[in-house]
Amino acid sequence: MYPKQLNKNLIVHYDHCQQQRNLSITQIIKIIFNKITINESLIQLHNQNFVIPNLIIQFIIYLFYMSLVLVASKTCPHCIRVVLTLNHLKIPYELKYIDIENRPDWFIKASPLEKVPILFVGDAVLFESLVILDYINTLAPQSLLPKDNLQIALNRSRAEFSQEIIEILWSVFSAKTLEAFDLQMKELRWLFSSLESWLQQTKFISDNVLTLADFAYAPIFTIIPALKQFMDFDIFDGFPRLRAYIDTLHALPELKMSLVENYDQLIQKKIQSREPYFWKQ
Numbered sequence: 457m458y459p460k461q462l463n464k465n466l467i468v469h470y471d472h473c474q475q476q477r478n479l480s481i482t483q484i485i486k487i488i489f490n491k492i493t494i495n496e497s498l499i500q501l502h503n504q505n506f507v508i509p510n511l512i513i514q515f516i517i518y519l520f521y522m523s524l525v526l527v528a529s530k531t532c533p534h535c536i537r538v539v540l541t542l543n544h545l546k547i548p549y550e551l552k553y554i555d556i557e558n559r560p561d562w563f564i565k566a567s568p569l570e571k572v573p574i575l576f577v578g579d580a581v582l583f584e585s586l587v588i589l590d591y592i593n594t595l596a597p598q599s600l601l602p603k604d605n606l607q608i609a610l611n612r613s614r615a616e617f618s619q620e621i622i623e624i625l626w627s628v629f630s631a632k633t634l635e636a637f638d639l640q641m642k643e644l645r646w647l648f649s650s651l652e653s654w655l656q657q658t659k660f661i662s663d664n665v666l667t668l669a670d671f672a673y674a675p676i677f678t679i680i681p682a683l684k685q686f687m688d689f690d691i692f693d694g695f696p697r698l699r700a701y702i703d704t705l706h707a708l709p710e711l712k713m714s715l716v717e718n719y720d721q722l723i724q725k726k727i728q729s730r731e732p733y734f735w736k737q
């Protein structure tokens with residue numbers, strides 16, 4: 457049975473600690489080594505002397521106890537965005553790659569839509585990459601989301617928009633005739649024009665600083681360079697802001713380390729097997 461099960465008590469401890477403003481250092485050590493019950497820890501909280509901020513406590517406890525298992529496939533942009541965010545936030549996790557064409561039984565049982573990525577958090581299985589991003593963002597000491605609720609919703613809306621771009625991008629790269637290719641390119645350019653206009657207002661997709669929405673987009677723009685040598689058209693023609701934005705994303709050190717070593721070759725193999733119209737011989 458995969459993956460290993462977590463001790464539920466530890467997660468309870470984690471949740472419990474999240475509710476406290478501060479904990480004493482002895483309290484943390486005791487919780488970490490699981491030596492006391494929650495009731496005891498509640499009583500002892502009143503006698504604390506030395507305190508450290510709750511966020512640090514959450515992180516320490518998380519480092520010790522939260523075991524995350526991400527199930528992914530090597531070329532899946534929805535998966536890479538999760539890997540990238542985990543790496544960026546320096547959150548420890550276990551990564552399990554599966555062959556999506558040959559899904560193991562345990563995966564079919566665990567993944568409600570039989571799609572990657574899924575994230576095991578103890579007994580719970582999270583699915584849908586953007587939901588997973590929202591969750592892992594809560595585990596880190598600093599959030600990648602704005603503070604204002606409306607801005608959070610806006611960020612989420614723009615992240616959601618990336619899902620459509622992935623769909624259309626695959627369609628461009630799978631179109632078998634000139635007619636189908638032109639149609640999908642028109643659609644893609646229409647989507648890109650929204651990105652271009654957002655990027656006229658802010659440096660990143662939804663803000664002037666890097667936010668969770670940018671992590672949703674970054675892997676999309678690793679597909680195109682992998683195929684560049686086979687494309688005799690410029691997919692970003694007429695979108696200067698988008699081009700600059702993509703350069704900024706590519707400069708993120710975690711992006712490269714979130715890809716498998718032979719990522720470009722795997723993407724090329726995957727797309728070439730579809731015998732698309734655009735493929736330059």
Ligand SMILES: N[C@@H](CCC(=O)N[C@@H](CS)C(=O)NCC(=O)O)C(=O)O
Nearest residue numbers: 532533534570571572573584585586
């Ligand atoms: N909306 C999902 C999409 C996930 C998705 O489409 N995953 C692809 C790989 S990139 C998959 O598992 N495809 C298998 C299938 O559709 O059968 C998410 O954001 O996680």
